[in-house]
Amino acid sequence: MELAFKHLAVRMWASLTLGGLTALVILPLLAGTFGPGLMIGPAFFFILIFYWLLGIVFATIGRRRLNRLSDEATVWARAGMAREARQALARAEATLNSYYFSPFSRKAPATQLLAQLARFQLSQSHSEPSSDAVIATYLRHFPRDREAAIKWLERILKGRSTTRQSYDIAADISANHAEDMTIQRMLAQFYLVEGCCDFAALKTFRQLVDSQDSLPDELLSHMTDLFLAEQRADNLALEVYLRAHEQGRTDSRLLEGIAACCYLVHSTPLMMPLLEKAESILSDTEPTKRQEMALRFSPEIAEGKTFSSRSKKRMSGLFIGPLLYKALAGTSLTIGNVFSAILAGAGHVKTMLLSSQVRTAIKWTVMGLFSVGVGWLAVSTGLHLAQNLSPVEKKAPDPVVTPVSDPFTLQVAAYLKEDDARSHVDQLKKQGLDAYWTRAKGNNRTWFKVRISHYKTKDEARSMGETLKNRHLISDYYVANYKRPEGP
Secondary structure, three states: OOOOOOEEHHHHHHHHHHHHHHHHHHHHHHHHHHHHHHHHHHHHHHHHHHHHHHHHHHHHHHHHHHHHHHHHHHHHHOOOHHHHHHHHHHHHHHOOOOOOOOOOOOOHHHHHHHHHHHHHHHHHOOHHHHHHHHHHHHHHHHOOOOHHHHHHHHHHHHOOOOHHHHHHHHHHHHHHOOOOOOHHHHHHHHHHHHHHOHHHHHHHHHHHOOOOOOOOHHHHHHHHHHHOOOOOOHHHHHHHHHHHHOOOOOOHHHHHHHHHHHHHOOOOOOOOOHHHHHHHHHHOOHHHHHHHHHHHHOOOOOOOOOHHHHHHHHHHHHHHHHHHHHHHHHHHHHHHHHHHHHHHHHHHHHHHHOOOOHHHHHHHHHHHHHHHHHHHHHHHHHHHHHHOOOOOOOOOOOOOOOOOOOOEEEEEEEOOOOOHHHHHHHHHHHHHOOOOEEEEEEEOOOEEEEEEEEEOHHHHHHHHHHHHOOOOOOOOOOOEEOOOOOOO
C-alpha cells in the first residue's frame, strides 16, 4: 500500500503539473474554437495523456535500472565479491520499492529480483539474519524449487534459528515434494531436531515409513525416541515401535509403548498383522503385567468403564449450582473479553499510527493532495485566461441617421455586376469626384448604380452634369433622387 501511494502521488503530481502547464499554453489558443465553457474537457484530456505517458516512462526507466543492477550483481557474485554484489542487490531492491513501478507493473520484476536475492543468499556460507526473511518469502511463493528447498533445509539443519514461519515453509515444501525422499528425510530430521509432532511432521513421518526406500537406522531411532517421549500410541507409532524392535531394541520403555498400542489401536484389517506381531512380542508377559506396562506408558487408559480422575472432577463440577455457575462464568468471561478487545484494539491503533509505514503513507497522501490542488489551480488559471483572451465579437454601432439636406444626385452609369460598379467608382474618385454606388432591384435583376455627390436643386445637379460631360469625365447622366450609398 505504501508503494502504491508513493507511485500514485508522484505520477499524479507530475501529470497535473505538466498537464496544467500545457493547458496554460494551449487553452487560450483553443478558446476561440470551442468557447470558454468547454475548456475543462481539453484540460482533463491533457492530464490523462500525461498520466498515461508518465506511467510508461517510469516503468521503462525502472526496468532498465533494475536490469542493469541485476546484471551488475551477477557479475560481482561470479567474481566472488559478495559485498559488492550485496550492495548492487540492495540498490536494485531500492529501485523496485521506488515510485517507478505501479502495483500492476511491479509484480514481474519483483518476482525476478526475489528469486535472484534468494539464490544469492542461499549460495553464501555466512548469511545475515535479514537473509532468512528473503529466503522464506521466496520459498513461500515458490516451494517447488527443489534446489532452493534443499539449500534451505541444509541451513536449518546446521543450527539456524527457526520461527513459526519456518514450520509453514517446511509444510509447503513437504506438500510440493511428497515423492522426493531426499527432501522428506531432511524434513524428518528437521522435525525430529525441533521435537515436533504436529500434523505436518506426522505426515512426513508417514511418507517415510510407507516408502519403498529403507528408513535409516539413525532416523528410525530418533523417531522412536520422539514418539516415546510424546507417549504416542497410534497406528504410526506402533509401526515405528515394531521396526525399532526388529533392529534389536528391547528396552522397557519401547515394550511399554507396544503394550499401550495393543490397547488403543483398533483392530482393522490393515492393522491386524501389526497387532499380531505386537502380541507375539508380548506373549511371554502376563496379562496383568502387560496392563500395568500400558498404564505406565499412557495413564489415560481407563480400567473397564471407570472414569479417570480428571473426568470425575469435570463431571462433579457440573452439579454444584449449574445455573448460577454458568451465569457468573459467562458474564465475567464476556466482560473480560470485551475489555481485553478494547485494550488490544487501542494498542493496535496506537502501534499502527506510530509505525513508519503509516507515517510514510500519510506523507505521500498529503503530497498527492497538494499535487491535485496545484493541478486544479493551473487548470483554473488556464480557463480564466482562455475566457479573458477569447475573441469577443464587437457589436456594430447603430447607424446615425442624419437628415438629407440635398435631395438630388447625378447617376452616370448602371451595371449588373458589383465589381464593375466598384471599378467605375474608383476611377471617378481618382478624378477627385465624390462618387459612390448603390443597389437597386427591378425586373428580376439587381442593378448597381454609379452616382456622383448630392445637390440641393435639380438645376444645380444639371449644371454639374453638363460640366462633367464637357470635361469628358462622364458620357451621360440624369438627375435622380439621392439615396445613401451602400458602397464607398
